[in-house]
Amino acid sequence: MAADLDRCDVSCIHRDVVEEVRRQMVEATVAQALAGLFKILGDPTRVKILFALLKRELCVCDIAAVIGASESAVSHQLRLLRTHKLVKNRREGKVLYYSLADDHVEILFSQGLDHVAHS
């Protein structure tokens, strides 16, 4: 057992600590998924879109007008947001109304704002 730790003989450090923390570490796929979510939230255009949708349901054209971006750009970003289950849409005639998919965004934003305010 524990035969796969042959490396790292030379340099530093606290073998036992590394072992312990490594055991408690989250799976790589989970870290990947979490980073994937934050990456989506890590763009000003998308943040503005979500902020707008935090206030109320909006169609693509309105979103574009509110945040000052082209409708194409907004549409591209909405697809990403939809893929990551951050927004959902509903059709009414030719118009697609977008809204937040759940309340995670609100909590994430409030925490995030709290952080940037105190830094």
Added chain:
Amino acid sequence: MAADLDRCDVSCIHRDVVEEVRRQMVEATVAQALAGLFKILGDPTRVKILFALLKRELCVCDIAAVIGASESAVSHQLRLLRTHKLVKNRREGKVLYYSLADDHVEILFSQGLDHVAHS
């Protein structure tokens, strides 16, 4: 007043709604800052680092060993995390021990995990 809304005459949409939401919109700089924070959290390596530090204080070398990355790569990322006040460090001889700067990361991660779990 309201003289800067000359554009967008042609296309769609709900002028009043756009006006209303635009008034409630967050400043562009705030959206930028928030996106900046999430961008930092939007990388698997940095997520792993923060996950490790969630467990306990660690030195650069240990972090590298735990997450399986080079010490240089970890150092580069730690600088980013430090710049954004997500981690802090303390020196003990040659060794620099890093830890989380506050508890925002924990809450953000738990909300983020909750989202990816239900999507």
Added chain:
DNA sequence: TCAACATTTGAACACTTGTTCATATGTTGA
């Protein structure tokens, strides 16, 4: 069926980002 409209899609481009490698700090014990 058709024209008008809201939205989507694809390709292309400039731009950003994370890693690697080599080198530079800064600290320690001798």
Added chain:
DNA sequence: TCAACATATGAACAAGTGTTCAAATGTTGA
């Protein structure tokens, strides 16, 4: 003072990202 070590830094490169422009859907009222 020096060598050994932990970490930081800079340049450079491949890979990823967001926007734009042009064209394609899909829906409606006439």
